[in-house]
Structures are given as structure tokens and as C-alpha cells.
Amino acid sequence: MDRSESLSRAIEAILESYDTHGRINHLEATSLPSRARVKQLLDDLVDLAFPGYFGEANLDALSSRYVVGERCARTLRNLEAACLRAFRADCPERRKTALQTDFDERASEVSLRLLEAIPKIRDLLVTDVQAALLGDPAACNAEEIILSYPGVSAITSHRIAHELFQLGVPMLPRMMSELTHSRTGIDIHPGAQIGASFFIDHGTGVVMGETTVIGERVKVYQGVTLGALSVRGGRDELRGKKRHPTLEDDVTIYAGATILGGETVIGKGSTVGGNVWLTHSVAPNTTVVLATPSLVFKTS
Amino acid sequence: MDRSESLSRAIEAILESYDTHGRINHLEATSLPSRARVKQLLDDLVDLAFPGYFGEANLDALSSRYVVGERCARTLRNLEAACLRAFRADCPERRKTALQTDFDERASEVSLRLLEAIPKIRDLLVTDVQAALLGDPAACNAEEIILSYPGVSAITSHRIAHELFQLGVPMLPRMMSELTHSRTGIDIHPGAQIGASFFIDHGTGVVMGETTVIGERVKVYQGVTLGALSVRGGRDELRGKKRHPTLEDDVTIYAGATILGGETVIGKGSTVGGNVWLTHSVAPNTTVVLATPSLVFKTS
Amino acid sequence: MDRSESLSRAIEAILESYDTHGRINHLEATSLPSRARVKQLLDDLVDLAFPGYFGEANLDALSSRYVVGERCARTLRNLEAACLRAFRADCPERRKTALQTDFDERASEVSLRLLEAIPKIRDLLVTDVQAALLGDPAACNAEEIILSYPGVSAITSHRIAHELFQLGVPMLPRMMSELTHSRTGIDIHPGAQIGASFFIDHGTGVVMGETTVIGERVKVYQGVTLGALSVRGGRDELRGKKRHPTLEDDVTIYAGATILGGETVIGKGSTVGGNVWLTHSVAPNTTVVLATPSLVFKTS
Numbered sequence: 001m002d003r004s005e006s007l008s009r010a011i012e013a014i015l016e017s018y019d020t021h022g023r024i025n026h027l028e029a030t031s032l033p034s035r036a037r038v039k040q041l042l043d044d045l046v047d048l049a050f051p052g053y054f055g056e057a058n059l060d061a062l063s064s065r066y067v068v069g070e071r072c073a074r075t076l077r078n079l080e081a082a083c084l085r086a087f088r089a090d091c092p093e094r095r096k097t098a099l100q101t102d103f104d105e106r107a108s109e110v111s112l113r114l115l116e117a118i119p120k121i122r123d124l125l126v127t128d129v130q131a132a133l134l135g136d137p138a139a140c141n142a143e144e145i146i147l148s149y150p151g152v153s154a155i156t157s158h159r160i161a162h163e164l165f166q167l168g169v170p171m172l173p174r175m176m177s178e179l180t181h182s183r184t185g186i187d188i189h190p191g192a193q194i195g196a197s198f199f200i201d202h203g204t205g206v207v208m209g210e211t212t213v214i215g216e217r218v219k220v221y222q223g224v225t226l227g228a229l230s231v232r233g234g235r236d237e238l239r240g241k242k243r244h245p246t247l248e249d250d251v252t253i254y255a256g257a258t259i260l261g262g263e264t265v266i267g268k269g270s271t272v273g274g275n276v277w278l279t280h281s282v283a284p285n286t287t288v289v290l291a292t293p294s295l296v297f298k299t300s
Numbered sequence: 301m302d303r304s305e306s307l308s309r310a311i312e313a314i315l316e317s318y319d320t321h322g323r324i325n326h327l328e329a330t331s332l333p334s335r336a337r338v339k340q341l342l343d344d345l346v347d348l349a350f351p352g353y354f355g356e357a358n359l360d361a362l363s364s365r366y367v368v369g370e371r372c373a374r375t376l377r378n379l380e381a382a383c384l385r386a387f388r389a390d391c392p393e394r395r396k397t398a399l400q401t402d403f404d405e406r407a408s409e410v411s412l413r414l415l416e417a418i419p420k421i422r423d424l425l426v427t428d429v430q431a432a433l434l435g436d437p438a439a440c441n442a443e444e445i446i447l448s449y450p451g452v453s454a455i456t457s458h459r460i461a462h463e464l465f466q467l468g469v470p471m472l473p474r475m476m477s478e479l480t481h482s483r484t485g486i487d488i489h490p491g492a493q494i495g496a497s498f499f500i501d502h503g504t505g506v507v508m509g510e511t512t513v514i515g516e517r518v519k520v521y522q523g524v525t526l527g528a529l530s531v532r533g534g535r536d537e538l539r540g541k542k543r544h545p546t547l548e549d550d551v552t553i554y555a556g557a558t559i560l561g562g563e564t565v566i567g568k569g570s571t572v573g574g575n576v577w578l579t580h581s582v583a584p585n586t587t588v589v590l591a592t593p594s595l596v597f598k599t600s
Numbered sequence: 601m602d603r604s605e606s607l608s609r610a611i612e613a614i615l616e617s618y619d620t621h622g623r624i625n626h627l628e629a630t631s632l633p634s635r636a637r638v639k640q641l642l643d644d645l646v647d648l649a650f651p652g653y654f655g656e657a658n659l660d661a662l663s664s665r666y667v668v669g670e671r672c673a674r675t676l677r678n679l680e681a682a683c684l685r686a687f688r689a690d691c692p693e694r695r696k697t698a699l700q701t702d703f704d705e706r707a708s709e710v711s712l713r714l715l716e717a718i719p720k721i722r723d724l725l726v727t728d729v730q731a732a733l734l735g736d737p738a739a740c741n742a743e744e745i746i747l748s749y750p751g752v753s754a755i756t757s758h759r760i761a762h763e764l765f766q767l768g769v770p771m772l773p774r775m776m777s778e779l780t781h782s783r784t785g786i787d788i789h790p791g792a793q794i795g796a797s798f799f800i801d802h803g804t805g806v807v808m809g810e811t812t813v814i815g816e817r818v819k820v821y822q823g824v825t826l827g828a829l830s831v832r833g834g835r836d837e838l839r840g841k842k843r844h845p846t847l848e849d850d851v852t853i854y855a856g857a858t859i860l861g862g863e864t865v866i867g868k869g870s871t872v873g874g875n876v877w878l879t880h881s882v883a884p885n886t887t888v889v890l891a892t893p894s895l896v897f898k899t900s
Contacts, residue, residue, distance in 0.1 A: 006412050006416075007372065007376060007415070009416075010372065010412065010416045011415075013418075014415070014419060015364070017419035017423075018364065021422055023442055024350055024422065024425060024446060025350070026352030026443065027352050027360055032443055050625070051625050051627060052625055053632060064627055068611060068614060068615060068618075069611050072610065089441075090440075090441070112603070112607065112610065115607070115611075116609075116613065118610075118613075118614050118617065123621070125624060126621045126624055129623070137828075140690075140770070141690070142624060143626065143689050144770075144775075146624060147633070147771070147775060148771075148774050150782065170440070171443070171444050171448075174444060178449070178450060181485075181504070182484065183782050185485050185504050185782075185785050185805075187504060189438065204504065204781070204785050204804065205485075205505050205522065205523060205804070205823070207502045207522055222787075222805065222807055222825070223523065223805060223823065225522070225556075227555065228437075230554075254830075256556075256856075256858065258555065258556065269600070271830075274858055274877065275575075275858065275875075275877060276593075277574065277593050282597075287598045287599075288595050288596070289595070289598075290595060291594030293877050293891075294890070295890060295891065296888070296889050297882070297887070298886065298887045298889075299885055300869070300887065310672065310716045310718075311669050311715075313719050314648060315664070315668060317718065317719035317723075318651060321723070321726045324650055324722065324726055324729055326651070326652035327664055332743055332747060333747070334654075390740075471744050471748075474744055475744075475747060478748040478749070478750060481804070482783050485785050491738075504805070505804045505823060509738075523823065525822070525823075525856075527855070528737075530854075530871075558855065558856065569900070575875075577874065577890065583899070585899055586899050587897070588895050588896070589895070589896050589898075590895060591894030
């Protein structure tokens with residue numbers, strides 16, 4: 001068989017596979033949200049949150065008014081388009097009234113409300129950057145932190161994605177959080193509720209589930225899991241239930257700790273040491289560490 | 301010394317270093333596989349696996365035939381070119397008969413065979429997406445999963461890289477798996493054999509070695525290592541030996557668990573709890589957890 | 601309220617927020633180092649370290665002289681520009697005499713000195729690549745390693761960032777190390793001192809603090825933390841103190857180990873097993889492992 005024929009047969013086999021497994025194709029006319037565009041959208045929203053940091057254009061007090069106006073208008077349009085695609089692609093279980101005009105109106109509404117939420121988000125980000133400055137002895141100034149700290153990048157994206165999540169937008173919040181996960185190694189579900197002055201240091205391997213609740217002035221190190229207990233029960237039972245822990249104000253969780261369960265509460269002012277495994281609550285003002293692990297020393 | 305002279309001297313010193321350390325240069329006319337092109341190639345192959353998800357073009361039932369045909373032809377050419385570079389650059393130890401024409405023929409052959417394997421790969425990916433839907437209470441629909449879940453991204457890339465690995469292509473499989481590792485934090489050697497309905501949730505920090513064998517309906521959480529025992533013995537002794545564990549069907553491995561050794565088998569239906577450290581086999585239908593760790597509580 | 605009015609009000613609110621929280625804006629005429637340009641700069645410097653690996657151009661013995669000359673000149677200019685921005689943006693605490701001309705001269709000087717350091721950096725990278733070849737049974741040749749191993753990518757970036765750090769350049773070293781952290785999951789502060797023949801295998805989750813000191817022929821696996829003990833004391837007290845451990849020559853640290861404290865020394869030739877937690881020194885030629893963890897087995 002010559003190559004052209006072999007290629008032709010291979011293509012036919014692939015097309016046949018598309019017919020067989022329609023579930024993992026997307027061959028309808030309606031487009032899905034594009035990952036590249038969602039990435040750009042997230043970058044634009046981060047730009048609005050931290051003006052002057054990430055673009056090439058020199059912003060100054062004179063020009064910022066017009067630059068910001070242009071950015072907001074452009075971002076609003078892009079956000080509407082992305083939200084519209086997300087509403088259309090969403091699963092039937094969660095769709096509200098599925099009229100076309102409803103989707104257009106909802107996309108416009110949630111997009112505007114996200115823009116209106118930027119000042120509130122910035123109020124929180126100021127506290128997060130301050131927490132980073134205080135929490136890391138190697139940090140020197142706000143600029144370095146905003147430009148390069150993965151923990152600050154992660155909480156910034158989260159606060160944006162969380163707002164969209166609260167506004168009932170499907171798919172986009174998760175796409176944004178996974179883009180951030182890819183970039184920082186920090187995996188925070190957009191449903192997680194996180195209070196002011198939040199700082200993740202290093203961050204690689206942090207996992208926070210959908211129903212996590214975190215208070216103010218909380219500090220978390222790399223490899224920390226705030227997760228669910230073993231997944232028992234059907235998805236319908238679990239959906240909507242609180243499955244992930246609560247950290248109260250002024251809590252610090254050191255590297256590698258694992259805290260599981262929707263009823264697990266780490267009380268105000270407590271500290272959880274590295275590698276600790278917890279499935280029960282901890283009272284306020286308590287330090288929990290591993291008992292000195294038994295180590296075996298052998299000399300060669 | 302003026303600056304121009306200083307720069308000139310710096311350049312000379314660098315060129316001298318190129319002469320001294322030829323081992324880490326690549327200054328022969330033959331090109332190495334380009335990382336940027338391998339990335340594009342992997343993206344194109346993923347596009348063939350999940351049509352309509354990642355490109356901008358609206359695919360529909362009418363146009364897909366032609367779009368797919370064009371993609372396959374283009375991907376075939378690019379894959380041939382990349383394979384050819386890989387064969388030429390490969391280390392002498394693994395080279396078969398080193399005739400130039402052999403490389404051209406082999407590159408063509410393996411490229412076609414990869415395309416021919418796409419339907420089989422899709423058969424497996426359908427089961428992987430289904431496993432993700434079942435395994436994550438926060439998941440809603442196949443679209444969200446395919447667009448954003450790092451675990452699904454990782455198994456998709458792996459099944460492609462593994463096919464190339466089985467076809468005896470050097471370098472490219474590892475380059476693809478490391479691109480995926482960079483993007484998802486999931487590190488699966490392309491040699492690992494993984495059965496249907498495989499789901500990694502969260503994923504950051506997962507490491508699976510070259511000779512790992514995994515059955516069907518296996519679920520793995522973040523930070524899990526399926527690795528080798530301490531590396532003793534020379535590389536020649538170790539190359540080719542089974543060094544990494546086997547997980548039988550219906551096994552679940554929770555976050556942070558470490559399972560080591562080529563003779564370690566986790567029996568069918570078993571569950572390994574978080575942070576468990578295992579270097580011996582586990583019988584089927586067994587749950588292994590850490591004894592309740594001793595924690596020390598101190599109230600401030 | 602019509603949409604145009606709503607948008608206008610949203611923009612006003614954002615501008616008001618810029619006035620309120622000036623701390624997280626950057627609206628002065630002076631530009632910050634651009635993340636995109638720093639990324640390109642780092643890529644160019646890696647290209648100089650490993651000529652012929654990452655670019656599209658075929659380098660050969662005849663053309664390399666001119667290509668390298670052009671690259672060095674271009675990189676020098678870009679590095680000067682980035683250093684200048686970094687000096688200007690740096691925090692007052694660390695600024696030396698803040699004359700404009702001082703910044704221009706310093707930026708030129710440190711840029712040239714970095715280029716002059718490339719041969720010395722390459723001397724070390726040769727040993728690092730060799731260490732990777734020896735340390736990973738799955739590795740075959742230098743090309744594969746340089747093209748795809750995250751550990752080699754990380755040490756390459758680190759040796760460049762460390763040189764800039766030693767030269768007193770603010771911000772850029774940290775930006776470079778966080779770009780590398782994002783790409784590899786390996787988080788090494790640019791201040792860390794690392795000897796020859798250094799190999800990180802897999803790497804996701806590795807964290808090494810600013811005052812870490814590492815000897816020669818050291819091998820580290822994924823998830824290892826070389827960190828500080830709990831952060832007590834004010835930032836002024838801590839800045840400059842040794843807070844992170846020392847690993848002497850020929851030490852191996854297995855996956856998930858945590859070693860903390862500025863006075864903690866792992867003695868020459870010692871091995872620290874996986875998941876070990878250490879806050880005290882270990883004598884030379886000692887193997888430290890966890891006592892066989894108590895596991896609980898339950899059959900379903």
C-alpha cells in the first residue's frame with residue numbers, strides 16, 4: 001500500500017472514531033470557551049488589578065484614565081463573549097432557563113458586575129501583598145512581590161475566578177484556576193472562600209477544595225492539602241455539601257500538612273506543623289506538630 | 301579597557317569554552333528536535349484526539365472531514381521531520397543500523413503508525429474522561445474536564461508519548477512527557493503502561509517511573525510517587541529491569557503516598573491511604589493507612 | 601441605567617481605587633522590569649550556555665563565531681536595560697548612592713561581568729549534566745538531558761540567576777528563579793550556593809531557601825524542602841542570617857524529605873531517606889531513614 005493510501009485509511013479510521021465516540025468531540029457549531037482567550041482575559045483582569053506592572057506601556061497619572069477606560073471596555077467585551085460561550089456549553093443539570101436571550105443578558109450582566117467588583121478585589125489584594133511582605137523575610141518591596149511571587153499570582157487569579165464563580169458563571173472559573181495551577185503549582189478551586197491578608201509561600205503542591213473556608217491573616221506553605229475525606233457516596237449526595245476544612249483567622253499551616261473533612265476546623269490563632277495529618281478539629285491557640293518521628297541512623 | 305574591547309574579550313572566552321566543553325554544545329550541522337516544534341506537534345496530536353476543543357476553528361459534521369484530513373497530513377509531515385531528527389541525534393548505544401535511508405524510512409513508518417493508533421488512543425481516552433467524571437464530585441461535564449483538568453491533559457499526552465515510545469522513537473517521548481510535566485506538575489515516564497479508565501485528581505507532584513504498570517479503573521491523587529528503590533548498581537544493570545511498582549485494577553492511591561520497587565504489587569481493589577510509604581506488596585481488597593500518627597498539641 | 605453609563609461608573613470606581621491604594625499600582629514613569637523581557641533574556645543566556653540546543657538556527661563550527669558574537673552583543677544590551685530598570689525600582693533600604701549615572705554605570709558593569717562569567721558557569725554545567733547522566737538510569741545521552749530534564753533546566757537558570765544575585769542586582773534574580781519555578785516546579789532562591797555535579801531528579805515541589813549551602817556531587821529528589829525553622833523574629837533580625845541548611849559533598853536526599861534550620865548540616869557522604877524530617881545535623885557517612893512506619897491493614 002503506498003503512503004498516500006495509508007494516510008487516507010488512517011484519516012478514515014479517525015473519522016470513524018469521531019462517529020463512535022461523540023462524547024469527547026466538540027463538533028457542534030457553538031464554540032467552547034477558548035483556552036487561549038481565557039488566558040488573555042485573565043491576564044487583562046490581573047492588569048486591571050495591578051495597573052502598570054505587566055504591560056509594556058508606561059502608565060502614568062496623566063494617561064492612566066484613558067488607558068484604563070480602553071482596557072475596561074475591551075475586557076468587558078471579551079468577558080461577555082467568553083461568558084456567553086460558557087453558558088451555552090454548560091451542562092443541562094445546571095442550566096437555568098435556556099432561552100438564547102437569557103444567555104446574552106446574563107453574559108452582559110455578570111461581566112459588568114465583575115468589573116464593578118475590581119475595587120473590592122483590589123482592597124483584598126492590598127492586604128495580601130502586605131501579608132507577603134510580612135511573611136517572607138526574603139521579600140523586600142511590593143514590586144518584587146507582585147512581579148514574581150507565585151502565591152500572590154495565585155490569590156490574585158483566585159479572587160477574580162471566585163467572583164465569577166459566585167456570579168454563577170460555569171466553566172470559566174475552573175479554566176482560570178487551572179491556568180493558574182499550571183503556572184504556579186497552586187491548585188485552589190474557585191469556590192474556596194478566602195479572607196483578607198492571605199499568603200501562600202513557595203506554593204508548589206498546595207490543593208484547596210471547592211468548599212474550603214479560610215479566615216483572615218492565614219499563612220500556608222508548599223504542599224498543603226485542604227481536602228475532602230475519602231469520596232464515599234454518589235456525586236449527587238456530595239455536590240453542594242461542605243467537604244473541605246475551615247481555617248479560622250491567624251492560622252498558619254506549614255509545609256506538607258494535610259487537613260481533611262468538611263467539619264474539620266482549625267481554631268483561631270492555631271499553628272499546624274509540617275507534614276501533620278489531621279481529620280479532626282483543633283482548638284484555638286493550639287500548636288500541633290508530629291511527635292518526634294522515629295528515625296533510624298546507620299553509619300556506613 | 302573600553303567596553304567594546306571588554307565585550308570582545310568576553311566573546312572570545314565564551315568561544316574558547318565552547319572548544320573546551322564540546323560535550324554540552326550542539327554545533328554539528330544536524331539539528332536536534334526543536335522543543336517549540338515538539339510542543340506544537342503534541343498540541344496537534346491532542347487536537348486530533350479531542351477534535352473541536354482547542355482550536356479556534358468551528359468544526360462541524362460537514363467540515364470535519366476536510367479539516368481532519370488536512371491536520372493529519374500536516375501532522376504526519378511534522379512528525380516525520382521530528383522523528384528523523386530524533387533518530388539522528390540518538391545515542392549510539394541504542395541506534396540500530398545507522399544508514400541514512402533507514403532513518404528516513406523509519407521516521408515515515410513510525411509516524412504513520414502513530415496516526416493509525418489515534419482511534420485506539422481515543423477508545424482509552426473516552427474511558428479516562430468518564431473516570432474523571434465519576435471520580436471528582438466537583439466535575440460536571442466532559443467539556444469542562446477536557447478543557448481544563450490537568451490529570452486528563454496528562455493522560456492524553458502520556459498515551460500519545462507512550463505510543464511513540466513503544467514504536468522505538470528516541471528523545472521525542474521524553475520531550476513530550478517533560479512538556480506535560482512542566483504544564484501539569486505530573487511526571488509520567490513515557491514507558492509507563494497504563495490501563496483504561498485512569499484518573500489523576502489535582503496531580504501536582506505525581507511521579508511514575510519508566511517501568512510502572514497500572515491496571516484499569518485506577519485513581520491517583522496529588523503527590524503520589526510510584527518509584528524505584530534506592531538506585532544501586534550500575535546503569536547497565538538497571539536499564540531494562542522492572543524497577544517501578546504494579547497497581548492492579550480498581551486500586552486507589554491517596555495523596556502523598558510513596559510506593560517503591562519493581563516487585564511491589566498493589567493488589568486488585570486495594571486502597572493506599574495518604575502519605576503511606578510502601579516497599580512491599582499489598583494483597584487484593586486491602587486498605588492500608590498510616591497508624592494514627594502521634595501528634596503533640598500545645599496550647600499557647 | 602444603560603450599559604454605557606454602567607461601564608463609565610465601573611471605570612470611575614476602578615480609577616478611584618487606584619488613588620486609594622497606590623501601593624499596588626505602578627504608575628510612575630519609570631518602568632519596572634518586564635516579565636516577558638526577563639523571560640527572553642533568561643532564554644538567551646541559556647542559549648549562550650548550551651549553544652545550538654534551543655534555537656532554530658543551525659550553528660556549526662564555521663558560523664558560531666559570528667552568531668555568538670551577535671548574541672552576546674544583543675544580550676548585553678538587553679541585560680543592561682533590565683538591570684537599569686531593576687536598580688531604579690529597587691527598594692530604598694538596599695539602594696546604594698542613588699545617582700542616575702551610578703545606575704547606568706552599574707547596569708553596564710554587572711551585565712559585562714555576567715557575560716564574562718559564562719565560561720565559569722559552563723564549567724559547572726558540564727559537571728551537572730554528567731551528574732544527571734550518572735544519576736538517572738533512564739537517561740541515555742547529554743542531548744536528551746539538556747533538551748528536556750527539568751532538573752538540568754533548573755540548575756542552569758539558577759547558576760545564571762545566582763551570578764546576578766552575587767553581583768548585587770535586585771529583582772531580576774528572583775524574577776528569573778520564579779520563571780524557572782513556574783516551568784519546572786523547582787523553587788531555588790537565587791541566593792542558594794550550589795557546588796558542582798548537582799542533580800535534581802523529577803523535581804516537582806523542591807524548595808531551597810536563600811541561605812542554603814550545597815557541596816559537590818549532591819543529588820536531590822522531588823518534594824525535598826531545604827527550609828528555615830518557624831519564622832520567628834522580625835524581618836530585620838532575620839535578613840542576612842543563615843536560616844537554611846548545609847548539605848556537604850556526596851549527599852543524597854530522597855523524595856519528600858524536609859531539612860530545616862541554618863545550623864543543620866548533613867555531613868559528607870550521608871543519605872537522607874524519603875519523607876524524613878530533620879531539624880538537627882547528621883554526621884558524615886550516615887544513612888537516616890524513617891523507622892518502619894506503622895501501617896494498618898484492613899481487608900474489605
